[in-house]
Amino acid sequence: MKRYWCEQAMVDVGAGPTVAERVEIEAEDGRVTRITPSVDASPGAHLLPGVVFSAAANAHSHAFHRILRGRTHHNRGDFWVWREHMYRSAAELTPEAYEQLATAVFTEMVVAGFSSVAEFHYVHHQPGGKPYAEPHAMELALARAAAAAGIRLTLLDTLYLAGGIGMPLSPEQARFGDRDVHAWLDRLASLRTHIAGTFPPDMVSVGAALHSVRGVPEADLAVVAEQLPHDLPLHIHLSEQPAENAACLAAHGLTPTGLLARHGLLSARLSAVHCTHLTAEDIDLLGNAGATAVMCPTTEADLADGIGPARVLADAGASIALGTDQHAVIDPWIEMRALEYGERLDSGERGRFSPEELLHAATQGAVRSMATPVAPEALRVGAVCDLVAVAAGSARTAGSKPQQLPLSATAADVTSVVINGELVASDGVHHRLGAAGNLLTAALKNFS
Numbered sequence: 001m002k003r004y005w006c007e008q009a010m011v012d013v014g015a016g017p018t019v020a021e022r023v024e025i026e027a028e029d030g031r032v033t034r035i036t037p038s039v040d041a042s043p044g045a046h047l048l049p050g051v052v053f054s055a056a057a058n059a060h061s062h063a064f065h066r067i068l069r070g071r072t073h074h075n076r077g078d079f080w081v082w083r084e085h086m087y088r089s090a091a092e093l094t095p096e097a098y099e100q101l102a103t104a105v106f107t108e109m110v111v112a113g114f115s116s117v118a119e120f121h122y123v124h125h126q127p128g129g130k131p132y133a134e135p136h137a138m139e140l141a142l143a144r145a146a147a148a149a150g151i152r153l154t155l156l157d158t159l160y161l162a163g164g165i166g167m168p169l170s171p172e173q174a175r176f177g178d179r180d181v182h183a184w185l186d187r188l189a190s191l192r193t194h195i196a197g198t199f200p201p202d203m204v205s206v207g208a209a210l211h212s213v214r215g216v217p218e219a220d221l222a223v224v225a226e227q228l229p230h231d232l233p234l235h236i237h238l239s240e241q242p243a244e245n246a247a248c249l250a251a252h253g254l255t256p257t258g259l260l261a262r263h264g265l266l267s268a269r270l271s272a273v274h275c276t277h278l279t280a281e282d283i284d285l286l287g288n289a290g291a292t293a294v295m296c297p298t299t300e301a302d303l304a305d306g307i308g309p310a311r312v313l314a315d316a317g318a319s320i321a322l323g324t325d326q327h328a329v330i331d332p333w334i335e336m337r338a339l340e341y342g343e344r345l346d347s348g349e350r351g352r353f354s355p356e357e358l359l360h361a362a363t364q365g366a367v368r369s370m371a372t373p374v375a376p377e378a379l380r381v382g383a384v385c386d387l388v389a390v391a392a393g394s395a396r397t398a399g400s401k402p403q404q405l406p407l408s409a410t411a412a413d414v415t416s417v418v419i420n421g422e423l424v425a426s427d428g429v430h431h432r433l434g435a436a437g438n439l440l441t442a443a444l445k446n447f448s
Contacts, residue, residue, distance in 0.1 A: 002027045002421045004387065005041035008402055009052040010359070010378045013037070017356060017378035019051070019402045027385035027421035030202065035381060046423060048389040048416045051402045053359065054375035055115035055386035055417060056332035057366035059294045060235070060273050060323025062120055063102040063142065064089055066440070067447050069328055079303065087172040089447055091127050095137040097446040098123070102145035104439035107430050108330045109151060112411035115386035115419045116152035118323070118369050120209050120235060120273070122160045122176045124187075129174035136191050143195060143204045149433065150424045152202070152372040152386075156209040156235050157191055159184045159224065164214050165251045176211075181220040185227055202384075203420065205371035209235040213248050213256040221263045233369055234265070235294070238272040240305055245277055257282035266291060271369040273323065276300060276308040283309060287316025292369050295361075297338030299325035307342040311352045320357075321366035331411040332362045333390075340407070358406040387418040 009023040013035055020037035024045055027033060041047065067089040072082040093101075102119075109117060123138055125131050134140070139155060146153035160176040161184075163169045169177045178184040192206045199205075208228055210216045213236075216224070228234065239245055239256050248256045257278065260266050266289035273294040275286070286293060293313045300306065303326070314320050322335045329335070336358040343352035353361070359377040367374040375386040390405055391397060391413045400408040417425040429435050 001033070002385070003042060003045040004048050004052075004418065005045040006048045006052040006389070007050060008392070010054070010402070011035050011037065012376065012378035012380040023052070025052075025379065025385070025387070030385055030420035032379060032381050032383050032385045035379060048387065048418070050389045050391045050413075050415050051405060052379070052387050052389045053405075054363045054377060054379055054383070055388045055419065056113050056362045057321070057370065057374045058109060058114045058117040058324055058332070059271060059292070059321035059366040059369040060120055060296055060325050061105075061117050062326055063105045063145075064093055064098065064123065065326035066101065066105045066108075067444060068326060082303065090123055090175070091172065092447050093123055093138070095132065095141045097443070098138060099141035099145050100446065101443040102142050103148045103433070104436060104443040105327065105330075106146055106149035106151045106153075107433050107439055108436040109324075110149050110417055110419070111414065111425045111428050111430055111436050112331050113388035113414045113417060114151065114330075114332060115388075115417070116154070116366070116370055116372055116374055117146070118154040118156055118207065118233075118235065118271075118366070120156045120158060122158035122209075122211060124178070125175045127175050128171075129177060135187065136194055139191055140194070143199055146204055147199060149430070150419050150422070152370070152419070153204045154207045154233065154369070154371040155191075155195065155204065156207045156233075157188050158209040158211050159220070160211040160215045161220060162215050162217055165247045181223045185223075202373055207233040207235065207371045212237040212240075212244065213259050214244055218252060218259065218263075221259070221265065225263045225265050230269075233269055233271060233371055235271040235273060235369065236260070238275055239277045239282065240274040242277050255279055255282055257285050261285050268368060271321065273325075274300065274305065274308060275313065276306045278309060278313075283312055283316050286313060287318045290317055290319070292319040292321050292365065294321045294323050294366075294369060295339055296323045296325035297335055297342050298329040301338065301342070302326065302328040307346045310339060311343050311347075314357075319365050319368065320361045321369055322361050333406060333409045333411060333413075336362050336406040355404050355406045362406070385418060385421040387416070388414055389416040391415050
């Protein structure tokens with residue numbers, strides 16, 4: 001049994017989320033077994049200084065995009081500069097280099113306060129498209145990286161068959177694809193078996209993704225709807241840019257959301273990523289389906305994609321989750337704040353999302369996006385023991401009400417991170433792997 005004592009903690013002991021003082025948390029087998037407010041620390045309890053929250057869930061990640069941070073802004077850094085760097089980075093990946101890089105990226109997530117991540121993975125094969133001798137070499141590299149960092153991983157194996165609607169994959173995209181949708185389904189089934197036999201299911205599990213309606217032909221959407229196992233979470237990039245909508249309308253007479261609806265792919269298990277350029281009908285379809293909308297505010301800002309209609313989606317019935325996508329920033333607190341600030345800039349109104357709603361988006365909002373457990377927005381008995389402690393008296397947080405730390409804290413204020421009941425990081429340093437910056441510096445030397 002593990003015991004942690006918190007100066008303050010966001011807990012739910014039956015009356016909803018509230019900040020309690022002097023809280024002891026007991027955990028066994030990775031789950032919270034007891035929460036006791038208003039007590040002194042018992043012998044052997046580990047102090048978590050500051051305010052303790054449930055750890056965050058990262059609902060959308062491309063680990064290799066971390067290579068691009070700070071490298072795509074020359075000549076004003078338009079989308080084509082970014083795209084050129086992205087394809088070059090993808091071409092340089094090997095299983096060994098990817099494992100080293102992903103270990104560093106996942107470590108950066110852990111010390112920032114993330115305990116789980118959905119990795120949207122499409123770099124499956126060798127450059128040129130030939131499978132590795134071990135057909136799951138790239139996927140297993142990511143799974144080993146997550147295990148090393150101690151983060152919960154939902155590995156989203158991605159179907160990517162076209163370079164655009166009616167277009168083949170380009171040479172730069174060849175390693176992303178499979179022979180056809182049936183080959184992908186077979187490879188996905190094999191990967192699930194391999195992962196289940198190698199890693200604890202609460203820590204590493206497999207989900208599925210469709211790259212986009214640009215990357216998956218319509219006939220293959222129908223196959224996926226019919227043959228994809230129903231117990232898998234399903235993700236897709238959706239309406240990220242106006243050009244995607246225009247191409248889909250021209251080819252199919254429907255928006256991307258409408259095309260998914262045509263084939264029965266809108267459901268509560270669907271996580272639609274970005275959702276930046278939706279029609280009113282799209283919003284109703286996603287809301288009525290109870291889908292999850294995964295917003296990635298810092299990436300959408302970095303790529304100048306636009307501000308997605310998160311508030312309207314939530315009001316329509318969609319669940320809102322947060323992701324870091326290309327990792328221009330890895331910081332759940334900044335993503336929470338950017339979600340609210342984007343809404344304020346777009347609407348001219350404050351308070352579009354309450355701090356409690358932001359915490360929900362950073363935690364429980366992602367529950368259906370993941371195949372591994374996700375912590376609730378407030379600690380409760382029976383939940384996974386994934387915790388993050390935030391300093392209450394830093395230059396950023398001093399004077400903040402504990403409930404409002406989503407609008408003032410950053411990852412630099414994280415003092416402790418507990419995952420699966422184990423203390424894995426303190427003051428920005430991973431207990432097993434050391435400083436994330438050192439790991440990243442070493443890993444990034446493999447890439448031009």
